Amino acid sequence: MRPWLRNSLLAASCLMPGMVLADGIDAAALYAQKCASCHGAGRLGGMGPALLPENLGRLKPEEAAKIIAEGRPATQMRGFSGELSAEEVEALASFVMTPLEKVPAWGREEILASRQVLVRPDQLPDRPRFTADPLNLFVVVEAGDHHVTILDGDTFEPLTRFASRFALHGGPKFSPDGRFVTFMSRDGWITRYDLWSLQVVAEARAGINSRNIAISGDGKVLAVANYLPNTLVLLDAATLEPLEVKPVQDPFGKKSSRVSAVYQAAPRQSFVVALKDLPEVWEVAYSDPPPKSFGFVHSYEQGMVEGLDTKERFPVRRSEVAEPLDDFFFDPTYAYVIGASRDGRKAVVVNLDVRRPIKELPLPGMPHLGSGISWERDGRRVLATPHLQEAAISVIDMKSWELVKRIETAGPGFFMRSHENSRYVWTDASLGKAKDTIQVIDKESLEIEASLRPEPGRTAGHVEFTRDGRYALVSIMERDGALLVYDATTLQPVRRIPMNKPVGKYNVWNKISRSEGTSH
Template sequence: MKRRSLFDRILLALALLALAGPARAEPDAAKLFADNCAECHGADRLGRLGPALLPENLGRMMGTRAAAVIADGRAATQMPGFSSKLSRDEIAALAAYVSSPLPAVPAWGAAEIDASRVVHATAPPLERPRFEADPMNLFVVVEAGDHHATILDGDRIEPLARFQTRFALHGGPKFTPDGRYVFFMSRDGWVSKYDLWTLTMLTEVRAGINSRNIAISRDGKHIAVANYLPHTLVMLSADDLSVEKIFDVKDRLGTSSRVSAVYQAPSRNSFIAALKDVPEIWEIATDPNAGPVYAGFVHSHEKGMIEALPSSQGLFALRRIETPEPLDDFFFDPPYRNLIGSAREGRAIVVNLTVGRDIKQLDLPGLPHLGSGISWTWNGRLVMATPLLKAGKISVLDMQDWSQIKLIETPGPGFFMRSHENTPYAWTDSMMGSGKDTLSIIDKRSLEVVRRVTPEPGKTAAHVEFDRYGRYALVSIWEDQGALVVYDAATFTEVKRIPMSRPSGKYNVWNKITFSDGTSH
């Protein structure tokens, strides 16, 4: 075969290029964002009228899901579709852009939090609610499908109000001890105060950029906010959501950490914080008269040694409890003497909060979802039960010696488990597996599954919650075109269902403020 000359090869290459047409330039994602998204979501992607567009805040709504929302918009929100304005490549470039992390963590301190404040209304002085329903038997139902919440009369199981919330509420609402106010938190850090007696949104502030959950102090005066971004634990006044203190979260050696969760420990008058990246648990006093607490250690580079930090006392005094490794997803025994937390996959560690150290290590294959655990008395012994996220089983533990009593088989891995003091049954879902449409009902006396219910074949059934008296079990059909299904807790028969958009959680005022053994805290 005759070899082509260099000139011939160049001519051939030019011809092929001509046939291929002009090369397409890659879309400029930053400019596309500035032109189409910044007005609502902020030029810095930290949110404005719309939510923050960061991978930490979007959760699973990235990649192809983000592209679908950009193209088609989002129902029941102000998010329009851009499929008629932008090409497929431009939409893909935008989706990749908002799914990428920021080059640096922006500042978000007291000044930024205070500047974000939105005051919608002022709460009037009242002796009782402006409606006839029992204020202690109300439910707050979070509808994740279209970012709304419904206030439900727990006696009649009828809605009293429905209102739009911030984007992607996360971590469960918290109630003041008198049941009048409820506080919400969104994934992108907005804390909202709502008046249940007047059914009115009052005040909102943005306490973080990516937040995990909130807790309220036993006296109802302080709100703690656990943040992934920035690495802070923020204390707010429950009265007006003003900043009281910000902890820059670092371990005793100065290693920065995300805060994966914060909890109220009512009998201890404190908050307990789980740190994601360092082997410490923090306890923060919520009693202004708290005595001295030992604050921990700090590394002295000048002296090349570990030095003791001075003790602190009073409101927000910090106590550090060292653990063998970082712990997450806590469950507390009812007296709040011990907590059990998840470590590596299939491993859990029990920490005695009184002595401030770990006392037991457990192997629980299947990844326990401890934050959804419940407790009750069985044969004169206090026990707890927790779903396993990677196995169709419920693990039942003796809380005296933390031995495993039984593994209860379910149709598939579950996420939530609930019960009530006035019912002998515990309900658990199987939403993480092929049996996602079926709930298992366990007799707390025999530790056996006695019934299974399927609210709607093929549709995800999840998150059971009971009313104040344990008469009704409320179940979510966790779909955009979903429903709240109400069961008689004694006969397991359906009482009614209310259409809702992906009802992700139901929170009963009485069960939450009394720390019912059958519900998460």
Template sequence: MRWLSLSLLAALLAAPAAAQPDGTALYGQHCAACHGAERLGGRGPALLPESMGRLRPAAAAEVIAKGRPATQMPGFASQLSGSEIEALAAHLFRPAPAGLRWDAAEIETSRQVLVPPEQLPARPVFDADPLNLFLVVETGDHHVTVLDGDRFVPIRRFPTRPALHGGPKFSADGRFTYLMSRDGWVTKYDLYSLQPVAEVRAGINSRNVALSSDGRFVAVANYLPRSLVLLNAGDLSVKRVIPAVGLRGGTTSRVSAVYDARPRRSFVVAMKDTPEVWEVSYDDDAPPVYTGLVHNHEKGMAEGLAASAGLFALRRIAVEEPLDDFMFDPAYRNLLGSAREGGRAVVVNLTVGRPVAEVPLEGLPHLGSGITWMEGGRRLMATPNLKRPEVDVIDMADWSIAARIPTDGPGFFLRSHERTPYAWTDSMMGAPGARDTIQVIDKRSMQVVRRLRPAPGRTAAHVEFTRDGRHALVSVWEDDGAVVVYDTETFEEVTRLPMRRPSGKYNVFNKIALSEGTSH
């Protein structure tokens, strides 16, 4: 028996180690049909580190095992072992394939015109006010609900590409909206006939879109590939692809966001990795601007490099550190921008093309959700903070702090309207006990005067106002959530509509009219 045991031990020691699961092979077998052989997406979304946001391998493994409710993603726990699921999840977080290209040719190949313009109706196919519609993005099952903003009844609910982001953009007449997914799909949707009319994939991982004020161009900010893409707004055909290459050593950058600056007839672009802000003109007669600056030490000044003019003339503004989030003053002369860990915001004057002031904002302001209003002859700007339980109010005359308003927890969205003296903000970034609360701030006294809990114990988020400012819509941000409608004078609940994890709600009129109470 002793000899047999030793022989068995020797055999075990000589045997090769158990093979580790091959994540690449598992992906090809179980995932490639929906998500693409290169993880670039197909019927399902792209599965690249840049595309999965805050999702971590452990959470990805749970999705692989259990699936995702209300989507076509099945669970694989009955087919794969725990180690196989872990290997597959790890494979998803490998870097994007080397030499990945998504340039004009690839973009154009993806483009589809679904409904020719001549087949579209002249008037809406419904009897609601087309300018008081809301688009409600339901992230729980990747749908958008078109909501009548007068009667608060859904008009149409339609499926979208997964993970819409950055907010829809509307044409000047409110007829068309442009939606963008994290996977870079841009969809043009006709709100009169309630159907998508064109679609294109402008990137592999995209951040947001902007629509030029003249309705001619759509700009797409990409993380992957690192580029700014300009499309014709009519049929979404490619107009230009601009690689995001910085001035200093040719460093490439992810593009954090792109915004339309209506009075300037330009797109303003935020860079994630290089310390500069871009302005890209869509004026056919734009005067010459310099494509770059270099410091001349003998003269002690910055000098221009090669100049460009006309359509898509590119102007670069140097800053000390990348500004990946910002908002504008109403005249679009200044932008207030912040870096992720900077502890301050920088005021960049777009007229002179340089920073002109700093503002101490240490709570990681969410400037993309900032608002402005007039009070006592002063133009005030306010922003929530992602890391501090306060709303910061800034006097735009001298960029000083006018007030710091305590809230129950750090917030993400701040909204108001010209016809109400109140601003509404959430605490959705705070502790569980605070996330269910909407705080109503009096813009005159700059004090919290009311607290609303649409669903106690459940996350409340993203307020948006109706066209006339008489009602405010709040999201209960849960898979079995709701949109709750409040009277903005009495703060009483008017109605609630069940929704699947409703996120942003976007009012057509407030967006195209550049309401001072909402983001642009």
């Protein structure tokens, strides 16, 4: 029996066996009969996605009930309204939205058992199978029906569209040369895709509930941040073979933590890790031996240095903070990390070299630093971040770490974008009443230049630029949505490309070059 199946069956015994509702419906038995063949006996996923509240995102119980009854268009999920009563549908919806009593293990053995190499490296072409510029492609994530479109950034014509895993999360990541893109689903599936031959080449499941991924600067190591179980998983980026499954615990091994996110810090040859439940920031070396930034004064072979076992393949340096931090942003050297406090009222600057906080910034309204961007203004680098709970953009001097300006906007927003060839910053107001508004801010004056309403009444967000910065693409995040292409200088729309809830689009060149206006 394959380990992942064994664990699913073990989990089934922990799923409130005989969970019978007041009207006599045995929800667990109903799940086993109607759902387990696709979604796993333990709700950990199979052909269909994992059915755990942590993996279903913001899906409400009533929305889950509707999907069970009516199915999901353009997927293999059929409706059960003709087989189940309304009460049985509600019972099933309640059941899948109930957390597991016990989370089964998901380690090296389970990852290996899930791994599939679909195309060997020697089977791949030595040049792209299309005439489009491979570095000006857009990878578009369509959440409406869980598909991905590969779009030519010069002609704005789709090259292909393919089904993805359920609920891609955290943004795809690219190999340093831009040839491969790696996706992660909320239920831990990692998919490596070749943009030259337009095909999936490998898959593996790295966790039960995952948050995001990062690829090392040399393109060799893929890091996966997991909520369930509490691990940081390091994979070979090309083959998806597990290199290490690192339990995330305090220094004494007494308390574990969910991993909020992992980031590539290429100049430091390390990953930086945000922890949900521990007041620490981790830096994990991926080079062998560890980089000089880790402060090791002896050779790799000499073993213990500064209290760390340097013979460990991926050693950890811990920076203690007063409370857990989320949503990181970095200066260009990656020596300074800015994180948001859990209470949403401030940000903290941590120096990773001295391993402690050096500055606290009062930023009420829950700054969304993960979507922040930076640029040079009057000879000084500034950081701009939207706020999730306030209609404002905060602009911060990245040398003095002082607030330069607070820009009042149409509403709280989630995304910001710019480009080194553009004079403007684009930001949305998608979390408020003005969800259909995109505002354009002058980088020098820090004044709002224009307020655009791409499609009135419909949610607009996630701007991304073409490689040269000439055009800006805006998502209309509706099931019958679109990408709207704007001239980035005149701010006039030039094209509409129909899409199914395009929640994100990622330009290959802007990502691999770490373009000045792209979040990382």
